[in-house]
Amino acid sequence: MLDHEKVAIHTGRRSRLPVIVAVHSTALGPAAGGLRLWHYPDWRDGLTDALRLSAAMTSKFAVAGLPSGGGKAVVALPEGLELDAERRRDVLHDVADAIASFGGAYATGPDVGTGPDDMAVIGEITSHVFCRPAHLGGSGDSSPHTAQGTLAALRAVSRRLYGTASLAGRSLAVVGLGRVGAGLARLLAAEGAALTVTDVDPDKRSTADELDAVWRSPDEILAANVDILVPAALGSVLTRQIVAELRCRAVVGPANNQLATLDVADLLHHRDIIWVPDHVASSGGVINAISTELHHVSADEAHARVRAIEDTVDDLLDTAQRCGQTPAQAASELAMRRLRAVSAPVGTPAPSSR
Ligand SMILES: NC(=O)c1ccc[n+]([C@@H]2O[C@H](COP(=O)([O-])OP(=O)(O)OC[C@H]3O[C@@H](n4cnc5c(N)ncnc54)[C@H](O)[C@@H]3O)[C@@H](O)[C@H]2O)c1
Numbered sequence: 001m002l003d004h005e006k007v008a009i010h011t012g013r014r015s016r017l018p019v020i021v022a023v024h025s026t027a028l029g030p031a032a033g034g035l036r037l038w039h040y041p042d043w044r045d046g047l048t049d050a051l052r053l054s055a056a057m058t059s060k061f062a063v064a065g066l067p068s069g070g071g072k073a074v075v076a077l078p079e080g081l082e083l084d085a086e087r088r089r090d091v092l093h094d095v096a097d098a099i100a101s102f103g104g105a106y107a108t109g110p111d112v113g114t115g116p117d118d119m120a121v122i123g124e125i126t127s128h129v130f131c132r133p134a135h136l137g138g139s140g141d142s143s144p145h146t147a148q149g150t151l152a153a154l155r156a157v158s159r160r161l162y163g164t165a166s167l168a169g170r171s172l173a174v175v176g177l178g179r180v181g182a183g184l185a186r187l188l189a190a191e192g193a194a195l196t197v198t199d200v201d202p203d204k205r206s207t208a209d210e211l212d213a214v215w216r217s218p219d220e221i222l223a224a225n226v227d228i229l230v231p232a233a234l235g236s237v238l239t240r241q242i243v244a245e246l247r248c249r250a251v252v253g254p255a256n257n258q259l260a261t262l263d264v265a266d267l268l269h270h271r272d273i274i275w276v277p278d279h280v281a282s283s284g285g286v287i288n289a290i291s292t293e294l295h296h297v298s299a300d301e302a303h304a305r306v307r308a309i310e311d312t313v314d315d316l317l318d319t320a321q322r323c324g325q326t327p328a329q330a331a332s333e334l335a336m337r338r339l340r341a342v343s344a345p346v347g348t349p350a351p352s353s354r
Pocket of ligand 1: 142143144146175176177178179180181198199200201204218232233234235254255256282283285286
């Protein structure tokens with residue numbers, strides 16, 4: 001059964017490529033979620049991605065307690081197709097047309113395969129776009145805010161494990177030193193954490209040197225004997241086999257889709273390893289962007305919302321412990337409660353937020 005409010009599939013007027021916009025829910029507010037410009041064996045795989053990712057955005061905003069709904073846009077590029085600058089522009093204008101047809105029910109931002117400059121091109125046609133470059137009035141690159149949000153989640157986990165939110169003296173292994181990972185590693189180093197790091201790109205070794213961090217190969221680092229493992233590269237890093245090898249007490253990172261399969265969250269729980277759902281630990285960037293650009297709150301208020309990820313994770317860990325659940329189950333139930341609360345008939349008492 002289709003669980004989404006509206007899904008539009010267009011053949012782009014200019015590019016002739018499949019443009020998909022999925023709005024999962026506007027129960028909490030107009031939908032937001034990034035534009036994925038990616039290669040798929042078949043455009044229907046792009047549709048599957050759009051349906052799944054837009055539903056995940058609904059949960060992300062509901063758990064964060066924000067007045068936004070979940071949406072996602074996907075352009076399904078045929079395998080092997082490389083876009084030159086002109087065709088890319090055509091694709092982005094086709095996406096903008098599709099977004100405009102939603103009349104404000106959906107706004108887009110960057111995701112895999114797109115960035116702030118692409119949002120500027122979409123902004124030539126529709127205002128329902130966020131993360132345009134700062135000189136065009138947008139909030140630009142979201143990765144520093146994503147890193148801040150992950151730091152907030154790490155503080156909550158540190159408090160739970162060690163009785164203090166401070167990460168000074170804690171050992172952390174950061175997997176992936178890209179835009180978010182390197183920024184987060186710098187924040188952690190500044191706080192006095194002992195870092196072990198890796199990246200598949202050997203050039204990133206200079207970042208390790210700069211931060212006085214121990215460098216390990218990507219294969220070795222997952223089993224490093226550290227307090228907290230921080231996945232900050234690609235998805236599906238937590239397989240059943242890797243979980244059996246982990247020697248950390250928690251896994252908290254910005255990488256999307258960390259679980260190879262959903263049952264891995266239970267395996268982590270059985271091994272007494274705290275796993276903060278990635279859609280919570282990675283939410284700082286989108287929280288900052290939609291807060292400033294769509295909800296029009298001040299920069300200070302937006303930063304406060306990103307820092308509030310610490311409280312969100314505190315609450316999830318409390319609930320999980322009290323109810324004998326995984327933090328992932330606690331997050332999913334919290335999202336459902338918040339969504340039910342807004343769709344309840346008038347006069348129904350609102351359920352508690354926890
Ligand atoms: N940028 C954001 O604001 C944001 C927001 C939410 C979630 N995320 C997620 O966070 C993760 C990192 O995003 P980013 O923007 O820093 O991406 P990025 O492309 O800048 O960095 C990813 C880094 O991971 C490295 N890498 C790839 N495979 C690896 C492996 N197997 N082992 C070690 N390193 C590997 C790459 O070389 C690169 O340096 C992604 O999963 C992304 O979806 C990012």
